[in-house]
Amino acid sequence: MKTNPKTPAEALADRITARLEREKLLAEDRVSRFSAALASGKLKAGDWRLAIEAVKPKAKPSTE
């Protein structure tokens, strides 16, 4: 069996941030720092809010 040099928390954090980026919930330039903070438990409520709010959802095209 191959060994993973990352801790389980780091490996999981990578998966989660990749998914968040894929789903446009996290900006690409934040992924690295976000993943490290997520793994170490240093991500506070304010950090989550900033990160999620930093990626504004595209406005729906006007029907008028």
Added chain:
Amino acid sequence: MTRLSSLRLEALRGATRSFELKFESGKSVVIIFGENGSGKSTICDGLDLLCNGNVGSLDRKGLGAATSRFWHSTNRKSTDIEITLASSAGTWTAKVAKGKLTVIPSEGRPRVAILRRHQILDLLTGRPGDRYEAVRPFIAIDGVDESERALRDLMNDVERQQSIANARIGENLQSIENIWKQVGCPAPSKFEWAEAEANRDTAELDQAINLIRNVTNQRNGLTSRSQDWEQAGTRVENARTALNKAEAALNTELQNAVAGGEELTQLLQAARHFFQHHGQPEACPLCGSREFAGGLPESVENKLDSLDSLQAALSDRAKAQKALDQAAAPSQTAWKQLNKAADEMCSACGGDWPEDLPRPTAITQVHSERIASGADSDWPHELIKKLSTEATKLGEALDPELNRRTQRRSLLQTLRDALDQYRHNQQQKGELDALLPRLRNAHVALVEERHAFVDEILRRIATRVGELYEEVHPGEGLSKISLQLDPDKRTSLDVLSQFPGAKDPPPGAYLSESHLDTLGLCIFIALVELDAPAQTVLVLDDVVASVDEPHVDRIIEMIYNVSEYFAHCVVTTHYLPWREKFRWGWLKNGECQLIELGEWSMNGGVVGSKSTPRIDVLRNLVAEAKPDAQLVTACAGVVLEAVLTFLTRTYECAVPQRRTKPTLGDLLPAVNKKLRAALRVEIHDSPVAEGAAAPTVMIGDALNKIEQFAALRNIMGCHFNDIAFQLKDASGVEFGKMVLELADGLLHPEHGWPASDKSGEYWSNGKKSRRLFPLKQPA
């Protein structure tokens, strides 16, 4: 990959004397064989204490948490304990002082994972929570859990903020409605009306309010200054009255006074002094007359009193004059201020005047009269009084106008504030409405990924456990185990297996103790494999006691197979066949080191020895300067039996079945002529040049020769027989050499017997250094 070099134990547990274990280089598996109580666990304890800071063999023995008092040998002190471990990466020494372990250097110690007998059942039959603790290091995601909590807190907070924003929006709308009703529901849509009202220009309204307030202030100022002036005038009048009175009193006193009052006073004061010292005179001391002499002192006193009243009247008059002077100055100041207030009152009424306010016509008229009376002089008193009266009337007319306008202004401000708050809360609600679903999506993603991640690890562990278990119990159909976290209790791990007719039963329900041991071992190995196995020494302390022989062979094979992932594998056992298999080369002796422990004693401590394969024993015997023929033939006979047993089993030869074990007389003929003619071994100890033939040993020829000497085994080696008296020792030694040559041809000292037919052409050992032909017995 780190390999152990040596381990030295001093005063630790069974090591009552210094004991050193040398690990042979290039051998990944070390088997430590010894009877119970020989010191196997002491060796494991040494590795455990130095590398893990614990002596696991003392756990769960009712010794309490502080087992350090039992670390040292009973005949030594704890401070005597010294453990030295050397490996390819360095050397570490552990000592104990005051019950605390110190390892120098503290960094870089090899990782050691030890499985002991009592732990196997913990993995299978212990509480799910305990089992989770064993798996926890591999699914330890505490940091992510902490971050997930922060996300959940944020979602709750945003939901709370959203509720508050909704409530505030309701309050804002209610305020707007209340104002709309207050003004009599002036439009069908209260909200449209509110927006229109809030946008209304209030400049004129503010201007009117400011003008009225200014006029009111000036009116109040005029009234106040007027009062000040009147009060000042009253004070002047009072002072003047007091002065008049003081002057009248003075005049009266002056009329009573006589000329030369001052000299008279001095004379009278001297007379007073005389009478005070000489008492009542009988005659006047001046003229000597006795007439009136009796009342003379009283007359002096009366005269002096009338002169004091004059002095007091003079003083009172001066004070009254001063008071009048002091009252006159403020009165003049108050008059000037009153004049100024009157001017300002007129000025306040003189600018632009809103049409819908009562006009200050009377004030304007008074002002005109004032100008007509002379602008440079003071206001006439009557005109100021008139102005004050008209100002009061105007103020009374303006007060309701001010109230009406300030109320309207306040209402508009309240409406604007309500609308501003409504818009602010609407915006905040909009932001929260947009944020919350995204947070929920992030949380869903996190939870799904966490579940998938943990499930994947558990599935990997379970799959690996199944693979290992299948190696030991092939085809038994019991390898499909699963590890599942209790969804309600994330720290609870269930082990489930598959049995015909039973749905996900725990292994303990149906597996035998032997199977449970194997499963526990497989779970342990699968777990340790997950975490940096190349830096880990795997130690299995007597964990295969209950497994029967065929399964032990497979466990040994499985341990060999997994040993390539680990830095080193140390296996202790008291299972005798393991030692014998090593002695007969049935283990992978090249990859395996067998250390045999002797009988332990208090004085001798743990005693180790190197176990020697039987073929090497024979080699040593024939190599002696003067070989002992009896020992050589006895040993050669045993080795020959092993060779023939291997051949007859490999080719499924017909061996007579008896109550006793087959003898050489049974085994030799079983290898028949056809087979002997075909039997040959190619030796590939070193690469063979292309086109060249590998060195070959013709087994049949060797057997034919040996057969002629085989009787020597019984005659010289095994029994007292007088026939042996007539035989030369050299014949017995020759027999031994022929058997040794046959065995060396067939068996590689490190790669073992050619027991695998995987090539499809010949039988071979692990490294194919021996290739035995043919694959099948000739028909």
